[in-house]
Amino acid sequence: MSSSPVTFTSAGSAPPAAYGSGEPAPNNLQRALLEVRKPPQSGGTGQPPGEKLFDIKFQFNPKELSLSKNAKWGRDAQPNAKKSAPPQFKGSDPAKLALEMFLDATGKMDDAVVKTVEQLFTCCVATEDSRNSRKPSPPWVIFKWGGMTGFPAYVASVTAKYTLFTPSGTPVRAVCTVNLEEISGELGGQNPTSGALAARDTHVLVSGDSLASVAFRAYGDAGKWREIADANDIDDPMRLRPGTRLLVPALEELDG
Numbered sequence: 001m002s003s004s005p006v007t008f009t010s011a012g013s014a015p016p017a018a019y020g021s022g023e024p025a026p027n028n029l030q031r032a033l034l035e036v037r038k039p040p041q042s043g044g045t046g047q048p049p050g051e052k053l054f055d056i057k058f059q060f061n062p063k064e065l066s067l068s069k070n071a072k073w074g075r076d077a078q079p080n081a082k083k084s085a086p087p088q089f090k091g092s093d094p095a096k097l098a099l100e101m102f103l104d105a106t107g108k109m110d111d112a113v114v115k116t117v118e119q120l121f122t123c124c125v126a127t128e129d130s131r132n133s134r135k136p137s138p139p140w141v142i143f144k145w146g147g148m149t150g151f152p153a154y155v156a157s158v159t160a161k162y163t164l165f166t167p168s169g170t171p172v173r174a175v176c177t178v179n180l181e182e183i184s185g186e187l188g189g190q191n192p193t194s195g196a197l198a199a200r201d202t203h204v205l206v207s208g209d210s211l212a213s214v215a216f217r218a219y220g221d222a223g224k225w226r227e228i229a230d231a232n233d234i235d236d237p238m239r240l241r242p243g244t245r246l247l248v249p250a251l252e253e254l255d256g
Contacts, residue, residue: 030146035055036055038050038051059101059103060104062099071089072243095181103173126138140152141180154183202245202246205242210240211226218248
């Protein structure tokens with residue numbers, strides 16, 4: 001089962017056909033933007049994003065936003081039963097936000113459109129700091145518009161379609177399709193069960209996983225499986241259900 005996408009339509013934005021004038025929205029309108037931030041230094045997804053790198057401001061507010069989120073349900077096979085087994089909740093997929101950015105530099109005929117597209121593309125490439133720390137990660141982004149603040153996300157894809165050029169070949173008008181995907185993980189630094197341990201990351205169990213294998217992957221020490229069991233209130237480590245999302249505490253919290 002999955003939920004249907006929700007589309008939000010802006011009443012304060014001009015339709016795409018009106019963008020030919022090259023004039024941005026009136027000053028009394030609040031501009032949408034993508035706040036681009038450094039990924040967490042730990043490299044994990046269970047931490048808040050780092051400091052802000054830059055903003056990518058919308059020249060025109062988006063005409064509409066498409067937001068979707070899916071729920072996963074599954075049924076075990078019942079070959080000898082007359083009716084199907086009851087569904088079991090397997091978890092939820094990350095939220096996804098799709099939007100379009102309309103860029104126009106016909107007023108100045110400069111390279112502003114190209115520079116904005118380049119900024120969007122950098123959101124799909126690992127930052128220099130993360131590469132140097134051997135934990136490569138692209139920047140995290142947060143969509144903001146007036147009182148609306150989105151979820152920490154990564155840019156899943158960017159498509160730029162140039163529609164107008166100067167005589168010298170410089171693009172001065174473009175439509176950019178940007179797809180954002182929520183970065184899963186417990187943000188806020190607490191175990192949702194006990195409120196005690198800071199979360200470094202989360203892990204979704206697959207067939208063949210054990211607490212020892214998760215601990216070895218996270219800490220390089222399979223013997224720390226007990227700490228993961230305690231953080232998730234697991235009484236029987238031999239009965240792990242695939243699809244379960246485990247909280248993996250920060251190593252510094254365990255050592256502390």
